[in-house]
Amino acid sequence: MIFPELIVNSVTWVSSWSSDLQFPVLATASESEYAPVVLTGVLLSLVVIYLASKLGGELSRMMDFPPVLGELVGGVVVGASALHLLVFPESGAIATDSVIMNILQFIGNLSPEAVTSVFQSQSEAISILAELGVIVLLFEIGLESDLRELKKVGYQAAIVACVGVAVPFAVGTVGLMFFFHTPAIPAIFAGAALTATSIGITSKVLSELGHLKSREGQIIVGAAVIDDVLGIIVxxxxASLAKTGEVDILNVIYLIVSATVFLIGSILLGKFFNKTFVTIADKLQTRGKLIIPAFIFAFFMAFIGNAIHLEAILGAFAAGLVLDETDKRKELDQQVIPIADILVPIFFVTVGARVDLGVLNPIVPENQQGLIIAIFLVVVAIIGKVVTGWSVFGQPGINRLAIGVGMIPRGEVGLVFLGIGAASGAIDKPLQAAIIIMVILTTFLAPPFLRLAFNKQSGETEELVEPADLIG
Structure with a gap:
């Protein structure tokens, strides 16, 4: 995920910046003297996040769109693109860009140095809460998924994931080099950004549409998980290529082996862990006797995933799959929902808030080249994932379009590639703008397109059924 890496980068940047400008207060202010102000900023940010989430979700539902789309749009409105209520330093914002920081400065009569420190700490806190939100989301999705059904479509999901990585990567990289004469390393980085799939956004939309446990939904979720692992390897x-000009083979082998062992080991663990978990939950007598052990397991699995340089969300998803096999799964599902309702919106709103639609302004000269490249990347990003639906075989009557569309959104995963590529200096400003536009459009187009794809299938099914009903 992007948040921990960007936090580390931004903390390093602020530390060096404060040292250069001789602002010693930045090193200690947020940890002691200004801690209450940081808390005030976090609380006010959460008020903004929840208002944006709820209003956006309700408006989206009224227009018959998935609520998650409204949460993303709500984030855009309160973020860097419009109101500047929720902005982040890793996106290039400074304290004075934040309306909330200006409010805190007015209320607390803070110095510019103090505001900068508070802004940094407040942004880190919101980013961590957003990271917890996506971990809880993937744990919830794992609980709602059916491991037996996932096993049935496992090989299909693997094929979909491989095609969804190979096609956009190859077409994007070669196309940039051939049509736009982009140097090899920046072209490879942009091609790699096209391989991502945001499992958080897709799975949430599938759940809201009631198709998470369908054959299409299980293939999409399984493929997105595998796609995430492949994306980490890519x-x-x-990243090795950008830093050294050569690939670290040992690191690649390590990632492949650790990812395989982790996922297979997690599934096998379920056979031995389920009875133990139920026994522990039954023996506990205090409040939270089921939900607390479940989250201990989920966070531990997320920790392992992060510790072995995979992703925390993969560990959380695996934990949900394991606990879905227990006799307590229905009760656990109900207890997780309120926690998800509190934390998950933070993730979706912050994803939207980090987006700066200013890169779409063609009047700005430096945006023009990026827009041309962006059109190419968006076309490749959509077609490169849609074709994955036709890589499914042995599944008569399956909605191939829905599978392909479900793999389209890049979301926060695409921003990871962008963040690392920009930090390494491998990609220039126009290419950065093009990747941002690609991430924005694929993230926002996928939810309504996915609904249309499933509605199309429903309409076709009704047309087939009605004549038979009339004959009967």
Missing amino acids: LAVV
């Missing part, structure tokens, strides 16, 4: 390769 990212490791291109």
